[in-house]
Amino acid sequence: MKKMPFLILSLLLxxxxxxxxxxxxxxxxxxxxxxIFIMTDDHTSRAMSxxxxxxxxxxxxxxxxxxxxxxxxxxxxxxxCGPSRAVLLTGKYSHLNGFRQNGDVxxxxxxxxxxxxxxxxxxxxxxxxxxxxxxxxxFDKYSVLVDQGPYYNPDLIVDGDxxxxxGYTTDIITDQALQTLNDRDTDKPFCLLFHHKAPHRNWMPxxxxxxxFKGKKFPLPETFNDDYATRSDAARLQDMRIENMFLSxxxxxxxxxxxxxxxxxxxxxxxxxxWWANDLARLTPEQRSAWDAYYAPIRQDFRExxxxxxxxxxxxxxxxxxxxLSCVVSVDENxxxxxAYLDSTGLAQNTIVVYTSDQGFxxxxxxxxDKRFMYEQSLRMPLVARYPAGVKPGQTCDAMxxxxxxxxxxxxxxxxxxxxxxxxxxxxxLLEGPPPADWRKDLFYQYFEYPGAHQVRKHYGIxxxxxxxxxxxxxxxxxxxxxxxxxxxxxxxxxxxPAQQANIEELKTRLIALRQQYKVPES
Numbered sequence: 001m002k003k004m005p006f007l008i009l010s011l012l013l014x015x016x017x018x019x020x021x022x023x024x025x026x027x028x029x030x031x032x033x034x035x036i037f038i039m040t041d042d043h044t045s046r047a048m049s050x051x052x053x054x055x056x057x058x059x060x061x062x063x064x065x066x067x068x069x070x071x072x073x074x075x076x077x078x079x080x081c082g083p084s085r086a087v088l089l090t091g092k093y094s095h096l097n098g099f100r101q102n103g104d105v106x107x108x109x110x111x112x113x114x115x116x117x118x119x120x121x122x123x124x125x126x127x128x129x130x131x132x133x134x135x136x137x138x139f140d141k142y143s144v145l146v147d148q149g150p151y152y153n154p155d156l157i158v159d160g161d162x163x164x165x166x167g168y169t170t171d172i173i174t175d176q177a178l179q180t181l182n183d184r185d186t187d188k189p190f191c192l193l194f195h196h197k198a199p200h201r202n203w204m205p206x207x208x209x210x211x212x213f214k215g216k217k218f219p220l221p222e223t224f225n226d227d228y229a230t231r232s233d234a235a236r237l238q239d240m241r242i243e244n245m246f247l248s249x250x251x252x253x254x255x256x257x258x259x260x261x262x263x264x265x266x267x268x269x270x271x272x273x274x275w276w277a278n279d280l281a282r283l284t285p286e287q288r289s290a291w292d293a294y295y296a297p298i299r300q301d302f303r304e305x306x307x308x309x310x311x312x313x314x315x316x317x318x319x320x321x322x323x324x325l326s327c328v329v330s331v332d333e334n335x336x337x338x339x340a341y342l343d344s345t346g347l348a349q350n351t352i353v354v355y356t357s358d359q360g361f362x363x364x365x366x367x368x369x370d371k372r373f374m375y376e377q378s379l380r381m382p383l384v385a386r387y388p389a390g391v392k393p394g395q396t397c398d399a400m401x402x403x404x405x406x407x408x409x410x411x412x413x414x415x416x417x418x419x420x421x422x423x424x425x426x427x428x429x430l431l432e433g434p435p436p437a438d439w440r441k442d443l444f445y446q447y448f449e450y451p452g453a454h455q456v457r458k459h460y461g462i463x464x465x466x467x468x469x470x471x472x473x474x475x476x477x478x479x480x481x482x483x484x485x486x487x488x489x490x491x492x493x494x495x496x497x498p499a500q501q502a503n504i505e506e507l508k509t510r511l512i513a514l515r516q517q518y519k520v521p522e523s
Contacts, residue, residue: 068386091407091422
């Protein structure tokens with residue numbers, strides 16, 4: 001009986017607190033979503049099973065697609081590592097954000113979406129690859145690789161101080177990301193840029209994945225032996241053919257496995273043996289032992305079984321694919337770690353998770369590796385996204401999207417006005433329903449880095465839903481036109497086809513309009 005007054009008093013106080021609460025503070029009040037933007041480097045959609053890959057399974061990336069939206073027509077505005085990242089941050093084309101090619105220095109004083117998120121109370125973090133020359137700005141915490149970063153035992157710049165971390169880089173970047181999420185202020189929303197180096201060249205798998213694809217024979221792409229017969233000289237003058245891969249740095253052979261003249265490779269002024277020696281010197285004794293044990297029989301086979309040109313080319317392709325895809329396996333596993341963390345901490349429901357790559361990549365198409373060209377394999381970006389609180393699962397979207405759109409999308413979901421200077425559009429309408437009637441039907445592309453690695457000439461162009469018109473300038477002053485409906489592999493250049501001349505003039509007119517829209521200078 002003595003406890004009754006206390007219980008009654010407690011009940012009355014509880015009811016009073018409920019009745020006096022501000023209606024705006026009820027559980028129906030919208031909660032700003034957390035944002036996790038996962039970006040890998042050089043990951044083609046051909047190496048993702050949610051896009052129908054015949055190469056490998058990526059169950060964790062597939063999970064994001066299955067629980068959200070898979071975009072089938074996502075494209076990059078400038079297919080190169082640093083420029084793509086600058087576009088992501090600013091929502092502006094390369095000629096306006098000032099970062100046109102690798103080796104430029106990003107102006108961190110300009111407006112970026114992380115800065116705008118900070119201003120409305122978001123915690124902002126970037127972990128992993130940065131590759132923009134200057135230190136990150138607009139982040140509460142950063143832990144980024146020096147330049148490209150190695151695959152093993154990387155040096156990370158952590159809030160201005162450089163520290164070496166021991167282990168496999170993909171694992172370490174994930175460790176840093178999870179620790180940062182654990183240490184965050186849980187009263188604030190967060191935005192995490194989770195950026196992997198993998199599967200960038202030179203494709204060094206985790207020791208536990210050495211031999212993951214052993215015995216598997218990867219199918220040659222249809223265009224593997226492309227002769228570039230109808231193209232401009234740009235396709236012939238490039239320096240990114242698989243036949244020219246370095247036997248050392250790219251394919252993991254040692255100098256005593258081949259004659260110096262056999263170490264075919266582009267970039268003739270480079271020193272691939274030294275690059276490879278530097279990578280091996282970075283390994284711990286245990287890591288080196290695992291590498292030597294796995295590659296010893298491969299090296300022995302290479303020394304003892306001399307191959308003709310055709311067989312050697314296919315051997316190089318198989319070696320390249322085994323290493324490249326093994327790096328993807330590690331990325332997918334670590335994305336699984338992140339998704340499991342979100343599940344276990346109750347963060348999954350209100351967290352937007354986006355997965356993409358900084359551009360596409362060639363896995364033997366046209367006989368190439370690398371990116372840069374406006375052809376489909378390097379122009380296309382994989383893109384999957386989920387947001388359980390606001391996006392229905394199991395969707396696909398065929399609308400044309402650009403990496404310009406990421407910054408406006410995140411600002412839109414955070415309730416931040418999108419600056420007029422940003423040139424993309426929020427993807428929110430595509431995530432939540434059918435495309436608006438005025439959604440883009442074409443895109444503008446421009447590549448700047450020449451002379452430079454791989455010798456891809458400067459070019460710009462327009463891609464519509466059916467056609468692609470490319471202009472190589474100023475060295476070549478050459479044009480190419482492809483009908484993507486009838487020639488999806490882009491093998492037949494129609495620029496001189498009399499039946500296409502009216503179409504070409506229409507495309508050139510539209511190209512001029514896009515250049516004006518995006519404030520592209522004439523030079």
